[in-house]
Amino acid sequence: MSVRTPDPDPDPPAGDQYGQSSGNPSGNAANPGWLSEIELAEARRRMPMLYVEGIPVRVDGMGQVMQVGILLRASPLGEMSRTIVSGRVRYGETVRDALFRHLENDLGPMAFPLLPAQPTPFTVAEYFPLPGVSAFHDDRQHAVSLAFVVPVTGTCEPRQDALEVTWLTPQEAASDALAAEMEGGRGTLIRLALASVGALR
Amino acid sequence: MSVRTPDPDPDPPAGDQYGQSSGNPSGNAANPGWLSEIELAEARRRMPMLYVEGIPVRVDGMGQVMQVGILLRASPLGEMSRTIVSGRVRYGETVRDALFRHLENDLGPMAFPLLPAQPTPFTVAEYFPLPGVSAFHDDRQHAVSLAFVVPVTGTCEPRQDALEVTWLTPQEAASDALAAEMEGGRGTLIRLALASVGALR
Amino acid sequence: MSVRTPDPDPDPPAGDQYGQSSGNPSGNAANPGWLSEIELAEARRRMPMLYVEGIPVRVDGMGQVMQVGILLRASPLGEMSRTIVSGRVRYGETVRDALFRHLENDLGPMAFPLLPAQPTPFTVAEYFPLPGVSAFHDDRQHAVSLAFVVPVTGTCEPRQDALEVTWLTPQEAASDALAAEMEGGRGTLIRLALASVGALR
Amino acid sequence: MSVRTPDPDPDPPAGDQYGQSSGNPSGNAANPGWLSEIELAEARRRMPMLYVEGIPVRVDGMGQVMQVGILLRASPLGEMSRTIVSGRVRYGETVRDALFRHLENDLGPMAFPLLPAQPTPFTVAEYFPLPGVSAFHDDRQHAVSLAFVVPVTGTCEPRQDALEVTWLTPQEAASDALAAEMEGGRGTLIRLALASVGALR
Numbered sequence: 001m002s003v004r005t006p007d008p009d010p011d012p013p014a015g016d017q018y019g020q021s022s023g024n025p026s027g028n029a030a031n032p033g034w035l036s037e038i039e040l041a042e043a044r045r046r047m048p049m050l051y052v053e054g055i056p057v058r059v060d061g062m063g064q065v066m067q068v069g070i071l072l073r074a075s076p077l078g079e080m081s082r083t084i085v086s087g088r089v090r091y092g093e094t095v096r097d098a099l100f101r102h103l104e105n106d107l108g109p110m111a112f113p114l115l116p117a118q119p120t121p122f123t124v125a126e127y128f129p130l131p132g133v134s135a136f137h138d139d140r141q142h143a144v145s146l147a148f149v150v151p152v153t154g155t156c157e158p159r160q161d162a163l164e165v166t167w168l169t170p171q172e173a174a175s176d177a178l179a180a181e182m183e184g185g186r187g188t189l190i191r192l193a194l195a196s197v198g199a200l201r
Numbered sequence: 202m203s204v205r206t207p208d209p210d211p212d213p214p215a216g217d218q219y220g221q222s223s224g225n226p227s228g229n230a231a232n233p234g235w236l237s238e239i240e241l242a243e244a245r246r247r248m249p250m251l252y253v254e255g256i257p258v259r260v261d262g263m264g265q266v267m268q269v270g271i272l273l274r275a276s277p278l279g280e281m282s283r284t285i286v287s288g289r290v291r292y293g294e295t296v297r298d299a300l301f302r303h304l305e306n307d308l309g310p311m312a313f314p315l316l317p318a319q320p321t322p323f324t325v326a327e328y329f330p331l332p333g334v335s336a337f338h339d340d341r342q343h344a345v346s347l348a349f350v351v352p353v354t355g356t357c358e359p360r361q362d363a364l365e366v367t368w369l370t371p372q373e374a375a376s377d378a379l380a381a382e383m384e385g386g387r388g389t390l391i392r393l394a395l396a397s398v399g400a401l402r
Numbered sequence: 403m404s405v406r407t408p409d410p411d412p413d414p415p416a417g418d419q420y421g422q423s424s425g426n427p428s429g430n431a432a433n434p435g436w437l438s439e440i441e442l443a444e445a446r447r448r449m450p451m452l453y454v455e456g457i458p459v460r461v462d463g464m465g466q467v468m469q470v471g472i473l474l475r476a477s478p479l480g481e482m483s484r485t486i487v488s489g490r491v492r493y494g495e496t497v498r499d500a501l502f503r504h505l506e507n508d509l510g511p512m513a514f515p516l517l518p519a520q521p522t523p524f525t526v527a528e529y530f531p532l533p534g535v536s537a538f539h540d541d542r543q544h545a546v547s548l549a550f551v552v553p554v555t556g557t558c559e560p561r562q563d564a565l566e567v568t569w570l571t572p573q574e575a576a577s578d579a580l581a582a583e584m585e586g587g588r589g590t591l592i593r594l595a596l597a598s599v600g601a602l603r
Numbered sequence: 604m605s606v607r608t609p610d611p612d613p614d615p616p617a618g619d620q621y622g623q624s625s626g627n628p629s630g631n632a633a634n635p636g637w638l639s640e641i642e643l644a645e646a647r648r649r650m651p652m653l654y655v656e657g658i659p660v661r662v663d664g665m666g667q668v669m670q671v672g673i674l675l676r677a678s679p680l681g682e683m684s685r686t687i688v689s690g691r692v693r694y695g696e697t698v699r700d701a702l703f704r705h706l707e708n709d710l711g712p713m714a715f716p717l718l719p720a721q722p723t724p725f726t727v728a729e730y731f732p733l734p735g736v737s738a739f740h741d742d743r744q745h746a747v748s749l750a751f752v753v754p755v756t757g758t759c760e761p762r763q764d765a766l767e768v769t770w771l772t773p774q775e776a777a778s779d780a781l782a783a784e785m786e787g788g789r790g791t792l793i794r795l796a797l798a799s800v801g802a803l804r
Contacts, residue, residue, distance in 0.1 A: 048692050144653055146727060498666065520799055599722070
């Protein structure tokens with residue numbers, strides 16, 4: 001598969017989904033802190049890009065993870081792949097706000113995610129352009145991702161380019177079959193997520 | 202203050218609040234796995250006792266901790282003290298079930314706690330009969346406690362011997378004034394809890 | 403396999419290997435806090451037993467885990483099995499001291515383990531007498547184990563009943579083949595340990 | 604105090620201290636992945652910068668934190684301040700390599716730091732140009748820092764602009780007096796570090 005990237009960053013320059021974004025000190029309209037496509041492409045070749053990733057889960061009444069939500073996504077060329085919630089942290093945006101924004105973009109406004117109280121990710125996933133440096137890679141850039149398990153309590157209706165959310169058991173989510181369908185090493189990320197909640201066997 | 206113990210264990214031998222307790226493989230009435238008062242007192246002098254502790258918090262829509270719930274408790278002698286949710290893990294009971302049971306005992310059935318998906322506590326608090334071995338002590342026993350931050354979403358109406366829940370800001374909860382009112386070093390435990398959610402300054 | 407237990411607890415009642423044990427407030431000879439064999443057997447049927455477990459690893463100069471140490475152990479009946487460092491926390495002993503004591507018992511005095519600065523385990527493994535309650539089980543008791551990854555820098559010469567330490571790559575240590583040789587679900591514990599250090603694929 | 608920044612990034616464009624840097628897939632001399640001063644200044648106004656921070660500690664034989672190393676640093680204007688090890692992650696560099704590089708820069712080649720096996724930081728510190736968005740701020744940029752506690756076993760001889768390392772007890776390191784001498788909210792970072800190793804009271 002030729003393209004193995006964290007999801008394209010769907011940043012609308014005049015974004016208005018920012019209502020909930022308490023941590024953004026620079027939320028005015030013509031934001032000099034946002035990058036044009038060309039500038040972003042340039043930056044990607046020069047600096048590590050900060051990402052957040054979210055593994056949506058369903059938990060039972062005792063907090064135990066019962067299901068893992070995997071996104072089905074179509075590339076611009078029509079290739080299908082499985083992925084998770086993923087996206088860039090913007091200038092001036094908190095990690096928490098970025099995670100919420102991408103969850104809402106990918107799962108819709110009725111997903112009602114319960115963001116963790118802890119600021120520490122379950123792992124730090126390092127994506128390098130060159131495969132083999134770490135378990136993760138991304139043709140397009142060097143990205144460092146803070147990855148979180150996020151229980152969702154509502155209904156997921158993917159927006160943007162995510163076609164649907166499939167709910168899998170922990171055992172299905174940890175399978176080699178799923179890993180083979182996921183880009184950039186994200187099958188490993190799912191397993192680390194399951195391990196962090198004690199749901200990996 | 203003469204008595205510095207984790208809370209008395211309100212285990213009714215024929216407990217019926219066990220409905221939610223999925224992990225208990227021995228939930229029948231005359232349970233040989235439960236200890237009489239005398240046996241329990243004996244065990245406390247011989248073995249470390251396994252405890253769970255919960256710090257109830259209120260979070261905002263982004264998961265950030267806004268308030269910490271502190272219990273006001275009266276001892277049998279009428280002494281008042283501040284504490285948190287705390288209690289023993291029973292034979293055959295999962296840590297998760299024990300945490301839920303003690304949260305329900307202390308905060309009432311309408312607190313709707315959101316138990317963490319992760320099995321790892323934010324700290325392991327070791328209570329020794331002799332002060333000074335660690336930050337925590339307990340006249341009565343050697344107790345090892347797995348401590349969790351637990352967001353609650355409902356209404357807290359303490360049952361048993363907890364008189365009320367007071368909601369404090371993180372700053373108030375981390376204060377020396379509060380620490381002075383808490384037994385056994387639990388002021389330190391509150392600070393470690395706040396640190397784990399990035400709410401300690 | 404009929405016996406699936408955390409390792410027998412090699413507690414000599416007049417233990418003298420306690421030299422390094424800074425946290426023990428009751429280290430005198432005839433210790434009323436130690437249990438006779440009969441008392442211990444009785445307690446095991448009534449209370450959860452607190453355990454520590456250590457996964458010995460070799461790290462490179464950058465701290466990355468290169469190898470995992472697995473113990474080969476012979477049961478009193480001559481059955482061989484693979485296991486990790488594991489043992490009970492005694493009355494009055496800190497978790498840290500218990501971990502050190504069991505590491506020394508199982509790996510010898512020249513292993514030079516680097517105990518973690520953090521008191522939080524990578525997971526809490528709950529062993530129940532009845533299989534299926536959790537990923538872990540133990541015919542003999544309900545044990546709750548705080549599990550740690552411990553880099554060792556010296557030479558491992560197992561004492562007691564551990565016959566040898568085999569050093570495996572992370573990939574070998576995570577294999578189904580190894581898991582099949584381990585008791586009580588400890589293959590899962592190895593995988594959770596590898597995940598916590600980012601060494602699981 | 605007018606300048607409140609993570610430490611200046613001492614990146615020599617033809618850096619040769621890269622010997623230990625196993626994860627850098629682009630370590631050739633004229634590295635297009637490195638930024639000129641002007642480009643770096645530009646990027647700082649447009650994107651969150653990825654940082655690593657290290658709190659050097661001395662541990663005892665049981666792994667318990669005994670002392671915390673605080674750097675004394677002089678600004679180009681001769682102002683003195685207290686800080687910790689801190690610096691940017693370069694394009695193509697692993698987080699682990701960046702942490703090692705900055706530890707070596709700030710503590711000298713004989714510090715012998717023991718990098719953690721775990722890739723997860725004890726906290727994620729978010730520095731914003733505008734004070735008050737979080738506990739941390741930095742006039743110059745939006746920086747997101749992965750912060751680690753790092754035991755050091757050798758001799759610290761600061762290079763570059765760090766003048767000396769002062770070893771403090773956990774109690775001294777957590778004091779308001781020290782926090783007042785530290786820039787950008789790093790007094791809070793020290794407390795969170797101490798909490799993560801159970802050394803905050």
